[in-house]
Amino acid sequence: xxxxxxxxxxxxxxxxxxxxxxxxxxxxxxxxxxxxxxxxxxxxxxxxxxxxxxxxxxxxxxxxxxxxxxxxxxxxxxxxxxxxxxxxxxxxxxxxxxxxx
Numbered sequence: 001x002x003x004x005x006x007x008x009x010x011x012x013x014x015x016x017x018x019x020x021x022x023x024x025x026x027x028x029x030x031x032x033x034x035x036x037x038x039x040x041x042x043x044x045x046x047x048x049x050x051x052x053x054x055x056x057x058x059x060x061x062x063x064x065x066x067x068x069x070x071x072x073x074x075x076x077x078x079x080x081x082x083x084x085x086x087x088x089x090x091x092x093x094x095x096x097x098x099x100x101x
Contacts, residue, residue, distance in 0.1 A: 049096035053089055060085035 030042040043051070061082070 046096050046099045049099055050093065053092035053096060056092065057085055057089040060088065 032040045032042055034040065
């Protein structure tokens with residue numbers, strides 16, 4: 001009986017350490033400090049790609065064509081430029097995901 005309890009406790013401890021070891025560690029953000037004290041963020045190519053995608057989406061979304069309804073009585077964003085902005089963002093993120101770090 002005592003041996004079974006000890007085995008259960010050891011199994012549980014092993015399971016917890018295995019799960020903890022398999023969990024992704026938080027990503028470290030690399031920075032560079034210039035001589036003038038300005039701190040710059042060093043990005044991976046994937047992070048730079050995703051940032052560029054978001055900037056393109058923001059510019060696309062701010063155009064007048066994507067902000068207004070397509071026609072009278074229709075929902076915004078389902079058709080027209082707003083939906084094209086989302087489709088472009090989705091394909092851009094897919095390209096970024098395919099990149100190596």
